[in-house]
Amino acid sequence: MTELSLPATRKRFDDDAYLTRCDATVVAVLPEGIVLDETVCYARSGGQAGDTGTMTLPDGTAIALAETVYAPGRAAVLHVPADPAAAALGGLAAGTRVTVAIDWSRRHRLMRLHTCLHLLGSLIPVPVTGCSISPDSARIDFDLPESTLDKTELGERLNALIAADSPVRVDRISRAELAAQPELVRTIGAAPPEGMESIRIIEIPGIDRQPCGGTHVARVGEIGPIAIGKIEKKSRTNRRIVVAFASAARAEDAPATAGQNPATRAAA
Numbered sequence: 001m002t003e004l005s006l007p008a009t010r011k012r013f014d015d016d017a018y019l020t021r022c023d024a025t026v027v028a029v030l031p032e033g034i035v036l037d038e039t040v041c042y043a044r045s046g047g048q049a050g051d052t053g054t055m056t057l058p059d060g061t062a063i064a065l066a067e068t069v070y071a072p073g074r075a076a077v078l079h080v081p082a083d084p085a086a087a088a089l090g091g092l093a094a095g096t097r098v099t100v101a102i103d104w105s106r107r108h109r110l111m112r113l114h115t116c117l118h119l120l121g122s123l124i125p126v127p128v129t130g131c132s133i134s135p136d137s138a139r140i141d142f143d144l145p146e147s148t149l150d151k152t153e154l155g156e157r158l159n160a161l162i163a164a165d166s167p168v169r170v171d172r173i174s175r176a177e178l179a180a181q182p183e184l185v186r187t188i189g190a191a192p193p194e195g196m197e198s199i200r201i202i203e204i205p206g207i208d209r210q211p212c213g214g215t216h217v218a219r220v221g222e223i224g225p226i227a228i229g230k231i232e233k234k235s236r237t238n239r240r241i242v243v244a245f246a247s248a249a250r251a252e253d254a255p256a257t258a259g260q261n262p263a264t265r266a267a268a
């Protein structure tokens with residue numbers, strides 16, 4: 001793949017995590033995936049799983065998307081068809097207009113769990129060494145050689161933060177501003193890439209503020225009740241905490257009810 005020839009994809013999820021579909025123009029059809037000029041599909045990165053969804057052609061034919069990833073260089077987004085031999089792929093060429101839509105129910109679970117990890121990180125003020133977010137559970141690793149964590153107490157504090165329903169704000173700062181506040185980077189080895197001049201900052205006022213490129217809910221109450229799973233020592237510097245939705249039924253919830261958040265607008 002010739003990364004330099006692929007233009008950057010406009011990532012609509014950066015500005016609106018609740019946008020479930022958009023119209024776009026095909027830029028390239030590659031063996032690795034389809035590149036569009038813009039997309040609502042989050043590309044796997046920062047521990048968060050990539051989106052699944054559908055791409056619909058002008059004649060109404062739908063192509064199932066199994067994964068979204070970055071092309072080398074992290075500028076262009078690759079939409080990976082579930083069936084690389086799908087006949088509908090023959091209808092795509094540079095310039096074709098399509099509609100791309102995400103599996104919103106799955107993405108919303110990812111947004112809830114991702115935001116939950118920000119809250120959990122705020123309760124354990126030590127460096128983060130990694131994280132992984134899938135639709136049904138998430139894990140975060142801390143550099144915490146000696147554990148004094150009490151699972152019950154941690155769960156209660158986490159759910160109290162969720163219930164307080166703080167807003168989640170997206171801000172941008174310059175690289176120079178970030179350099180002046182290196183403590184904002186919580187995850188070891190996950191400073192924003194060189195060359196990125198505008199740094200996206202996620203702030204839960206009074207609770208957490210850090211650079212993050214993921215998708216988050218608009219208010220933390222939308223996460224819903226969370227259960228702490230295992231707390232395990234993976235290595236001297238990795239104490240891993242697993243979280244999941246407290247109720248399987250809750251995990252299948254549709255977006256929040258009318259009038260409470262932008263999901264209603266985007267999902268309508």
Ligand SMILES: [Zn+2]
Pocket residue numbers: 114115118202212213214215216
């Ligand atoms: Zn985040």
